[in-house]
Amino acid sequence: MSTTEQPRLAVLISGRGSNLQAFIDACASGALPAQISLVISNNPDVAGLQRAERAGIPTTCINHRNYDSREAFDAALVNELHAHDVDLVILAGFMRILTPVLIEPYLGRLLNIHPSLLPKYPGLNTHQRALDAGDNEAGATVHFVTPELDGGPPIVQARVPVQPGDSADSLAARVAEQEHIIYPLAARWFVEGRLLLSGHRATLDDTPLPPTGVQYSPE
Numbered sequence: 001m002s003t004t005e006q007p008r009l010a011v012l013i014s015g016r017g018s019n020l021q022a023f024i025d026a027c028a029s030g031a032l033p034a035q036i037s038l039v040i041s042n043n044p045d046v047a048g049l050q051r052a053e054r055a056g057i058p059t060t061c062i063n064h065r066n067y068d069s070r071e072a073f074d075a076a077l078v079n080e081l082h083a084h085d086v087d088l089v090i091l092a093g094f095m096r097i098l099t100p101v102l103i104e105p106y107l108g109r110l111l112n113i114h115p116s117l118l119p120k121y122p123g124l125n126t127h128q129r130a131l132d133a134g135d136n137e138a139g140a141t142v143h144f145v146t147p148e149l150d151g152g153p154p155i156v157q158a159r160v161p162v163q164p165g166d167s168a169d170s171l172a173a174r175v176a177e178q179e180h181i182i183y184p185l186a187a188r189w190f191v192e193g194r195l196l197l198s199g200h201r202a203t204l205d206d207t208p209l210p211p212t213g214v215q216y217s218p219e
Helices: 018-029 047-054 070-083 126-132 168-191
Strands: 008-013 035-041 059-061 088-091 110-114 137-144 154-161 195-198 201-204
Touching (some): 018 168, 088 168, 168 195
Parallel strands (some): 008 035, 088 110
Antiparallel strands (some): 137 154, 195 201
């Protein structure tokens, strides 16, 4: 922990950093009692790095193109995370498939958000896939990261209705609004000691969560 006794977060990004901004805002308001100690991007010159710099957060770029393997890239990430004594790692639009080199040392301290109602639609193009399937709702899922792609135990989901005439972009925009709520919420549960990875299940307040996690609804 830091000298302020606040848990230290690292946020990993690949692009504009809209979820990163949600974390910056939540930490600044006190809604998330933690500090972002580091933002890492695998791409240089992305808008997310500029967001972090404007907020006074240390940043670094570890360009995956400079490494011969996923494992070597992940080892470089681990070294940087260890150097900053990070308590929780947040994947926020980080477009890299992680290997056990990173997952194992941070198992139970590594969160991701996926823009679908997992287990539906792991992988890419989730909004178009929901539209193509004729689904009447879509959403996002915060989950613990495990070696299975988008297969870690869900923590919390937010659902949005699919509206007539929706495109993938319009649906994505409404889902993103919910992402910015539920992702800092899940991190808050973690830093408060309420959320744990226990075996293959997520537990909240010592209670195993259902297979799709908590269903978020505004209070």
